[in-house]
Amino acid sequence: xxxxxxxxxxxxxxxxxxxxxxxxxxxxxxxxxxxxxxxxxxxxxxxxxxxxxxxxxxxxxxxxxxxxxxxxxxxxxxxxxxxxxxxxxxxxxxxxxxxxxxxxxxxxxxxxxxxxxxxxxxxxxxxxxxxxxxxxxxxxxxxxxxxxxxxxxxxxxxxxxxxxxxxxxxxxxxxxxxxxxxxxxxxxxxxxxxxxxxxxxxxxxxxxxxxxxxxxxxxxxxxxxxxxxxxxxxxxxxxxxxxxxxxxxxxxxxxxxxxxxxxxxxxx
Numbered sequence: 001x002x003x004x005x006x007x008x009x010x011x012x013x014x015x016x017x018x019x020x021x022x023x024x025x026x027x028x029x030x031x032x033x034x035x036x037x038x039x040x041x042x043x044x045x046x047x048x049x050x051x052x053x054x055x056x057x058x059x060x061x062x063x064x065x066x067x068x069x070x071x072x073x074x075x076x077x078x079x080x081x082x083x084x085x086x087x088x089x090x091x092x093x094x095x096x097x098x099x100x101x102x103x104x105x106x107x108x109x110x111x112x113x114x115x116x117x118x119x120x121x122x123x124x125x126x127x128x129x130x131x132x133x134x135x136x137x138x139x140x141x142x143x144x145x146x147x148x149x150x151x152x153x154x155x156x157x158x159x160x161x162x163x164x165x166x167x168x169x170x171x172x173x174x175x176x177x178x179x180x181x182x183x184x185x186x187x188x189x190x191x192x193x194x195x196x197x198x199x200x201x202x203x204x205x206x207x208x209x210x211x212x213x214x215x216x217x218x219x220x221x222x223x224x225x226x227x228x229x230x231x232x233x234x235x236x237x238x239x240x241x242x243x244x245x246x247x248x249x250x251x252x253x254x255x256x257x258x259x260x261x262x263x264x265x266x267x268x
Contacts, residue, residue, distance in 0.1 A: 012050045014040040019061050024117050028058060028127040055129065062133060065118060068110070070141045072101040077144060088151035091211045095204045098145060099172070103196050120176025123169055153211060161211075168210040172203065 018039035022031040033054050037044050051057040077097050080089060089097075106115040122130065150161055175184055186194060188202050 011040070011042050011046050014042060015047060015050060015057060016061055016064070019057050020065070020114070020118060023058065023061070023125075024114065024121045027121065027125050028130050058129070059133060062122070062130075063137070065115070066122070066138070069101055069105055069119075070138055072105070073098060074141060074144060076101055077148060081148070088154075089148060091149060091152045092204050092208045094145065094148045094152055095168075095208060096200065097148075099200055099203075103200060107196070116176050117178075120173045120178070123173035123176070149211070156211075160215075164211045168207045171207050171210065175203065 015036060018036045019031070022035055022039060025031075026035075033044060033047055036054070036057070037047060040046075047054070047057060051060065077094075080093065080097055084093075102116060102119055106112065122134070125131075146162070146165070149165060150156075150158065153161060156164070178184055185199050189195075189198055192198060
């Protein structure tokens, strides 16, 4: 149960719980006060009485869910830095410090199973309100972790490191915010017993190369250029086949069972 899960008659708690569920599902701009109050089974006046506005309601929600997380992150980062001493932590270890506290909180009663999806939504939500809130309240924490990554990757300029971190966190956010997160994690573990350590180790193994793989590999760039040069011919061949298949108006053959990654590609 969440730390602010409502008890019977707790209007404030019901509003916070409803706001969290709708925020995770629709994002900040996609949810309205009317939806929140309808889900919480209270009237609009209750929001004004307890919070004053949608903005204040969401601010309290984020504070209740993220303040403790970020304090735990800072404490863990300090402990790890003290242990490593003058030897900088590598990028994978810094990612671990970022996400181990989140997983730990999601496993206890103060976090709950929805905590990781909330975190994924927070990272991925495009609204200016959410971006401004995170910058205003958690910028010092971001700076501490940025410096830890900078020490781990001293060859990267600060501008390039910031860009790479942005994409790496977006990639992780997509997994965390996914409605089929459990299915994705099960696939990630590839038949092995699912554990938090295995899940995090493999997620980190996926995203760490975003920070470490060189950008200026001319062989890779030339390979992409060659594929782009062949794309027009491939598109023409595909269009001809589509037209031929349409003319035959044959029945669609049943497809076999596809692996998870293939289902995502073909859109089943």
